Amino acid sequence: MAEPQFEPQQSAEPKTEKRNWLSWLWAEYSVIIAFVIIFVLAAVLNPRFLDINNQLNILMQVSIIGIVSLGMTMVMLSGGIDLSVGSVLAMVGVMSVLALNATGSIMAALIAACAVGSAAGFINGVLISKGKIASFIATLGMMSAARSIALYTADGGSVSGEVNGFSAIANSELGVVDYPIIIFLAMTALVYVLMNYTRFGRYVYAVGSNEKAAVLSTIRVDRVKIAVYSMAGFLVSIAAIIETSRLNSISSSSSGQLYELDAIAAVIIGGTRMTGGRGKVIGTFFGVLILGILNNMMNLMNVSPHLQGFVKGLIIIVAVLFQKRD
Numbered sequence: 001m002a003e004p005q006f007e008p009q010q011s012a013e014p015k016t017e018k019r020n021w022l023s024w025l026w027a028e029y030s031v032i033i034a035f036v037i038i039f040v041l042a043a044v045l046n047p048r049f050l051d052i053n054n055q056l057n058i059l060m061q062v063s064i065i066g067i068v069s070l071g072m073t074m075v076m077l078s079g080g081i082d083l084s085v086g087s088v089l090a091m092v093g094v095m096s097v098l099a100l101n102a103t104g105s106i107m108a109a110l111i112a113a114c115a116v117g118s119a120a121g122f123i124n125g126v127l128i129s130k131g132k133i134a135s136f137i138a139t140l141g142m143m144s145a146a147r148s149i150a151l152y153t154a155d156g157g158s159v160s161g162e163v164n165g166f167s168a169i170a171n172s173e174l175g176v177v178d179y180p181i182i183i184f185l186a187m188t189a190l191v192y193v194l195m196n197y198t199r200f201g202r203y204v205y206a207v208g209s210n211e212k213a214a215v216l217s218t219i220r221v222d223r224v225k226i227a228v229y230s231m232a233g234f235l236v237s238i239a240a241i242i243e244t245s246r247l248n249s250i251s252s253s254s255s256g257q258l259y260e261l262d263a264i265a266a267v268i269i270g271g272t273r274m275t276g277g278r279g280k281v282i283g284t285f286f287g288v289l290i291l292g293i294l295n296n297m298m299n300l301m302n303v304s305p306h307l308q309g310f311v312k313g314l315i316i317i318v319a320v321l322f323q324k325r326d
Helices: 013-045 052-077 085-103 106-129 135-153 179-197 199-209 211-216 221-247 259-269 281-300 305-325
Strands: 158-160 249-251
Touching: 013 281, 052 085, 052 179, 052 199, 052 221, 052 259, 052 281, 085 106, 085 135, 085 158, 085 221, 085 249, 085 259, 106 135, 106 221, 179 199, 179 221, 179 281, 199 211, 199 221, 211 221, 221 249, 259 281, 259 305, 281 305
Parallel strands: none
Antiparallel strands: 158 249
C-alpha cells in the first residue's frame, strides 16, 4: 500500500510581511504617493501644466497659505486648532502698512507685523492653556476680534503702502525663483528642524499624544501651548508681510478670508491627525502642493471657481476617512 504523500504548505509569513510592508509604506508616504499620482494626472490632462512658468506660478500661489499651514501643523500636532489665522493675517497687514506709512521705515513695518501676529498667537495660547478654554472657542473669538480691529482701523476698506521698496519684498526674484517661494521653502526647513530635531518638537508631539501623560512627565504643557500658538502667529505675520508687499496694499474685509480652511485642509491632507500627536511637517508641505496643483489644474480646465471649494471639501473628507482606517 502506497504511503500518502503530503505537499508542504507554503508559509503565510512572506504574505504577512509583504502586507505589513505595504501598510507601512502607505502610512508613511501616502501623501507623497498621492502627490505623484495627481501630478502625473495633471500633466496628462493638460500639457501646459508642465511648463516651468506654470510650476513656479503654483509655488508662488501656495507660498502664503503654505507658511500659514506650517503654523497650523504645529497647533494641530499639539492637539489644538486655530481658526483665527485669516483674520489675524488681515489685522497684521493693516497694522504693518500703517506703521510703514507713519514711520517711512520698512524695518518698522516688519517689526510691527511680527509683534502683532506673535501677540495674537500669544493671547490664543494664554486663553487656551491658562484660561482652560477650548482652542476652537478661543481662536473663534480671536477670529472675530482680529477682523473687527482690522475693519475699524482701516475704516472697512483697504490701506496702501506709501514707501518705495516695500513691494520689492514679494515681487523680487533670485534668478527665476520669486522671493515668496524662497521664504516658504526656508520656513518649511526651519519648522521641520524644529519639530524633528529639538526637545521642543518632542514636547509638542507628547502634548498632542497624551496631555495627562505629558504633565506626569514634568513637561510644562502650558508653556508648550503658548509657544506653539505664538509661533503660529509669527508665521502668519510672515505670510501677511508677503501678501501685503505683493499688492502693496491690504483689504481689511477680504484679505485672509477662509485661509484657516485652506490651511486645515493642507494639514489634514498631509496626514496630521486632528486629535494631535501624529503627523509630519513634510506631509503638510506636500499637502499644500496637492491643493496648489488641484487649483491650477481646475483653472487650466476652465472648471468653475464655485466648484473648487466642493473639490477641496471632498478631498478633506476622503483624507479623514483614510486616517480613520489607519
